[in-house]
Amino acid sequence: MAGTLPASEAAAAAPQRVTVDLAASEGPVMRGANGTLYGLSDDGVPSDAALAPLKITSISQKPEGGAQHPNGDALTVSRSFFRNGGGEINVMMQDVYAKWPYEDLGIDDYLPRVDKIVKEVAADPNSERFVYIPFNEPDQIWYGLGTSDQAQYEANRDRFFKDWKTVYRRIRAADPDARIAGPNESAYHTRLLTDFLAFAQRENVLPQVMTWHELGSGSLRDFQGHHDTYRSIERGLGIAPLKINIDEYANRRDLSVPGQLAQWVAMFERNKVYANQAYWDAAGNLDGNVVRSNIPNGGWWFFRWYAGLTGDTVRVTPPRANAIDTLQGLASYDTQRRQAQVLLGGSAGDSDVVVRNVSRSVFGGTVTATVAEAAWSGYEGRHAAPRVLARTKVQVAADGSVSVPLRGMHKMSAYRIVLTPGGSGTPATPVVPWTGSYEAEDAAITGGQVYTQGTVDNANGYAASGTKDVGSLNTAASKVDFTVTVPKTGTYDLAVLYGNQSGTPATQKLSVDNRDTVTVTYPSTENWTYRAKKDLAVELTAGTHVLTLGKGDAEVTLDRVDLTARTSAEPSASYEATLADLDGKPSFDYSSSAGVGTGALVLRAGDQAVFDVYAPRDGYFTVVPQASAAVRLGLHGETVTAAPGQPLRLYLVAGNNRLRVTAQQSAIRSLDVSGAGSTAGTLSYEGASATLAGGARLVDSTYASAGSYIGDLGNSASSTAEFTVDAPKAGRHVLVVHYAHNDRRDNGHAYNTDIMSRTADITVGGAAPVRATFKNTWGWHDYWTLSVPVELEKGSNKVTFANASGWAPDIDRIELGRIVG
Structure with missing residues (x-):
């Protein structure tokens, strides 16, 4: 089974059927659809531990020093990308400009910028792993190639083709081995691509990588047709199949949502094309799949599963092909590992997954089927390791098939089925706790308003459970009463999906049956609808209760609450x-x-x-x-x-x-x-214990753990904070820095939030300084943690924070834990 489905999602129809044919290979697993646009913002954001497991095949970033965004420079992020097994980097060359859409200063202004970009990339030791994208969305920007006026289109087209040829040859003159991608339209256009390929072939300026964008919900229906039409144009011109990179895909309602991502990834992997998720909000979080810098959400776990596919992908037949928001899947089969894996999602209700041609020579007469769920936890909601829902031994039928039932699926979740040889013995039955989900819009609302978010018709709206949330909870009487029924007396884990754009940690009052009122504190989020998750515990007796979340010191948006029996x-x-x-x-x-x-x-x-x-x-x-x-x-x-x-x-x-x-x-x-x-045995030092110099100072704050933090640190060589740490034992430790900062740059973009990171050079004893990068925390009083491994001597150690060239983050306190406790 897949879990308990709320009544609002229950499907009365017979189970849908997904068929997987292990004998119908589609070719080696490519993992091409795990790319991101501005998914990396700095070296260390996201962390190595968040980046390496995903085996990302391509990313798209701006040129070094480009003015479009404050960070995400291709050469800078290449260090962390390549050391963590990354594939290649698309350089969005027009992102050298500051404005959006790009200021049109003419091709003569652009060419010197092109020269500088190519010179820098070509000099990089990994230059062969970069791809140049000279133009971005030329159908809309600079050239107007999407016009319906045919005469105007032809004039615009000819101007674009002339500039393409000029820039292409300029790149190749400076970097003869350059790989160049394009034309990079904002959407698929048969007319333009037909003309473009014919021109590029004739003039010997054919791109090595074909790129365009698939952003709207309609792409889930139309991409297959786009792909097939494009390949037919190539064949008609006698062009060998070019590598395709859909270098922007999906919209806000899709990103971070495992069930939505499963639909996109399935169609791209099936066609063996590369694809990068779109950049709608903040850089550095893999387009909504990493919380802070190192914490997985549900989307991260889906891509971790995708990275774990091995062998060949095999044919998956969904209930409905090429449709918007339907159950879709992809599968892999590895005869060497004797594993088959199926990833699927996109629909609520029940389904049967039928795996055909299960070889007895590979699996034997029985298989162990392990089913797990990666749920939606919000863009900034942490998600523990996906829960195993079932682990059962299944007999291979006489026709070589195995059927795995999934019951009570959730639309926003993705599911993984792993088949391995059954062997002897009985698999352990996983413990699946009782859980219940309650939508805020279905609760009793006082002094608030229901908003619709992230629908098919408003795909660029933020994802919300049930496509609705409750906001404007901004009066003294504002509250939401959730009526819940639990099966037994005990402790329940309560997860609240929320948004907090107040600029500081915000509070609500939580009560159970109008008693036992406690204060719930919500860290800041990017905006009211960029969902995060607050976890806490409540004690409940068996039966029905009313959980009330009422306004505290600021407004908070509520989406859904989940109760899970501990x-x-x-x-x-x-x-x-x-x-x-x-x-x-x-x-x-x-x-x-x-x-x-x-x-x-x-x-x-x-x-x-x-x-x-x-x-x-x-x-x-x-x-x-x-x-x-x-x-x-x-x-x-x-x-x-x-x-x-x-x-x-x-x-x-x-x-x-x-x-x-x-x-x-x-x-x-x-x-x-x-x-x-546990923090037993760790060392902890408040900011007030540090010795400060060069303008660094202690600042009073009710939000800091001991009432103050270290501010104005850095921006000169003399500004430092030095902690004296007394270690009972020598050895490898983890230094945990509790910090905050909210640096950002407003370029006037319609959608990107240009947050900035800060850095600090950390010196322990006589060791060389280590530069650490601290991501923006959404508020000056929201304290996150960053961990850095360090070596301590037994006894007194000096731990110094500095930044001679820029501001370091505000520091609340530090902790140190010996790795082996």
């Missing part, structure tokens, strides 16, 4: 070894399906498995390798030996942590992680 004292998750990222040549052992895990991964010398482990906060967690022999765990630059089945106390940072596992010889089934992030 099943254990501490959260826990098991990460299957056979689904980890692998290096070397480990083997797979599916002889037993008993317990947790989809089999065992056999590691030998030279092999490595990398697990992506989620932590809800910075602190200590219990990590247990379920292995047959000792393994070595690598974390934050520290390596420790772990005995099989024995717990380790390790310091994890908030969000994603990459744990590397090696062994001389060991069969590992899973890495089990539990805990809430």
Whole structure:
């Protein structure tokens, strides 16, 4: 099953059917649809741990020093992109200009800018991994190629073609091996592409990469036709198939939403084209899929699943092809790993996934089917490791098929099905807690207003659960009463999807049945509809209750609340070894399906498995390798030996942590992680304890943890903050900086929020300074954390923050935790 479906989403119809044919290969998994436009803003934003697992094939960024945005420079972000396994970088050359649409100063003004961009890119040691995009949306900008007046179109077209030829040859003159992409229309135009390809072929200025944009909801219906028509134009002209990059796709209502992303990714991967999600809001969060700098949301987990597909993709037949907002999917089949994976989403209700041609020589007579859900958690709502909903052994039918039922699917969620050989034994039944979801628009509203968001007709509206939220809760009497019914007495985790554009942390009053009122504090968000998630706990007796969220000190927008029964004292998750990222040549052992895990991964010398482990906060967690022999765990630059089945106390940072596992010889089934992030044994120092110099000062603030923070730090070589840290033991530690800043630049863009990062040089003892990048926190009084691994000596250590060339962030406090606790 897929979970409990609210009555408002229940489908009365018979289950939809999705068919997967393992015998119908579409070619090797390409992962082309995981790209982003301005998904990286700085070296370190997003973090390496958030970036590396996604195996991103292409990104689009501005030229170095381009005026269009304050950050996202291609050469700057290339450092983190390439060290984390990134593919190639599209350079949006016209983003050298400041205005949107670009100021049209003529081709003679543009050419010297082109020369500078090419010179800088060509000199980069990774120049072969850059692609030049000379023009952006020429159908709308500078050239007006979308006009319906044929005579005007031809005049505009000829001017564009002349400039294309000029710029193309200018690029090639400076960089003979340059790869050039275009024409890069804002939407697909058969008329223009037919003329363009004929011209480019005739004049020997054919792009190496064909680009255009697919942004509206209609693309989910029309892209296949666009693709097929384009390929027919190529064939008609005798042009060998060019690489295609849909370098802007999807709209606000799609980004961060696993169920929407599944539809887009399925059609791009099926056609083996590359594609980059569009940049509608803030740079540096992979277009809405990373919270802060290192924390996954539901969209991140969907792309992590996508990155985990191996082998070939195979044909998936959905209930309706080429339709808007329907159940769609993609699947992979790896005979070497003996795995089949199916990713799907986009529809509520029930479905049956029928996998055909399940080879008995690969899987045996039974398979273990593992089903997990990646839910929508908002653009800025953290999402723990996807919950496993079912793990069952299924008999392969006489016709070679396996049927996996999904019941109570949620429209905004994506689902993953993994098939592995059944082996002997019985898989452990996952614990699936009771959960209930309650839409704010369906609750009793006082002093507020229901708004419609992110529909098919308003695709550039922000995503909202049920396409509605409740805002304008701005009077003293404003409140929303949620009537909830829970099955038993106990502790329930309450998740509130909200927006807070007040500029500071905002509060509401939470009460249960008009009693036990507590204050809920919501960190700032980009705007009222850029959804985040607040997690807290409530005690409820079995039966019906009214949960009230009433106005506190500022306005907050409410979308939905979720209640989940707490099943254990501490959260826990098991990460299957056979689904980890692998290096070397480990083997797979599916002889037993008993317990947790989809089999065992056999590691030998030279092999490595990398697990992506989620932590809800910075602190200590219990990590247990379920292995047959000792393994070595690598974390934050520290390596420790772990005995099989024995717990380790390790310091994890908030969000994603990459744990590397090696062994001389060991069969590992899973890495089990539990805990809430204990701070026992950590070192903590308030800003007031630091020695300040050169203008850095202590500033009073009710929002800071101890009533003050370090401000005016940096912007000169003499401005520093020095903490004295007393370490009981020497060794590798994680330095956690609690910081805030809200630097941004307003270019007058219609939609982009040009937030800026700050940096600080951190020096520990006599070690070389380490430059850390601190993303904008949406408010001057919203404190986030950034973690930096450091080495401490036993006893006194000096930890100094500085920035000689710019402002450092405001610092509330620091914490340090030894990696092995």
